[in-house]
Amino acid sequence: MKHFSKILILILLVVTSCKTNKNITDTSRIATISTKKIINNHYNNNFHQQTVYAKLNAKYRGKRMSASVSIKLRLEKDKTIWMSATKLGIPLAKIKITPNRVLYYEKLKRTYFDGDFSLLSKWLGIELDYEKVQNILLGQAVLNLKKGRYNSIISENSYQLSPKKNNELFGILFFMNPDNFKLDKQEIRYLKKQQLLSVSYPKYNDIRGEQFPKNINIRAIDNKNLTTINIEYRSVEFNKKLTFPFSIPKGYKEISLK
Numbered sequence: 591m592k593h594f595s596k597i598l599i600l601i602l603l604v605v606t607s608c609k610t611n612k613n614i615t616d617t618s619r620i621a622t623i624s625t626k627k628i629i630n631n632h633y634n635n636n637f638h639q640q641t642v643y644a645k646l647n648a649k650y651r652g653k654r655m656s657a658s659v660s661i662k663l664r665l666e667k668d669k670t671i672w673m674s675a676t677k678l679g680i681p682l683a684k685i686k687i688t689p690n691r692v693l694y695y696e697k698l699k700r701t702y703f704d705g706d707f708s709l710l711s712k713w714l715g716i717e718l719d720y721e722k723v724q725n726i727l728l729g730q731a732v733l734n735l736k737k738g739r740y741n742s743i744i745s746e747n748s749y750q751l752s753p754k755k756n757n758e759l760f761g762i763l764f765f766m767n768p769d770n771f772k773l774d775k776q777e778i779r780y781l782k783k784q785q786l787l788s789v790s791y792p793k794y795n796d797i798r799g800e801q802f803p804k805n806i807n808i809r810a811i812d813n814k815n816l817t818t819i820n821i822e823y824r825s826v827e828f829n830k831k832l833t834f835p836f837s838i839p840k841g842y843k844e845i846s847l848k
Contacts, residue, residue, distance in 0.1 A: 631771035648821040
């Protein structure tokens with residue numbers, strides 16, 4: 591059951607999606623523009639709303655088991671991410687993330703976690719913080735592209751950005767959609783640990799003029815072990831007044847994710 595606790599945390603932390611066919615763009619019609627302009631256009635199309643209220647369906651598949659849950663998401667930009675997971679209407683778990691704290695409990699084994707991102711980062715194989723989790727949810731690059739130097743080419747019907755200076759231990763690629771300059775995909779590789787995290791966005795919905803992910807696909811490879819989580823946004827509303835109720839039930843046991 592320890593593995594199920596990790597599965598719920600992974601699902602709640604890294605929201606992903608069902609497989610959806612991506613619209614194919616004719617590469618020959620993609621304009622050749624500067625890397626600087628690609629990056630500027632990406633941030634010009636950043637998420638501009640203050641809050642998100644959404645309902646999701648999530649499917650997990652790993653080496654040892656698979657699971658499906660329903661999730662309610664509440665997000666206040668740069669402040670709080672809150673999720674509640676249920677299965678067939680039965681509450682399973684809650685998580686509340688702020689820039690400095692991660693709170694989580696699950697009902698099946700009556701366990702909880704209260705700490706920072708360090709243990710979660712170690713288990714997931716990538717350095718996580720609040721901004722990275724939020725950016726994954728919103729279709730934004732996990733790194734600040736304006737602080738680095740990148741090359742760009744046209745690849746896989748997208749603008750592909752890669753660092754100008756190679757890192758022997760760490761590699762990252764960004765694929766920008768030529769229509770809305772949101773992410774089509776971002777890939778992070780840790781060569782020494784043989785780890786790969788791939789987050790792709792095959793479809794966006796236009797919601798009140800905001801390009802918001804409809805689907806996000808995540809593949810995590812650790813050595814030869816493949817984990818996928820598939821979540822689809824069923825409904826999304828912006829700028830509702832939100833609350834983030836969270837209290838760890840009495841009698842629950844603190845868990846370690848080591």
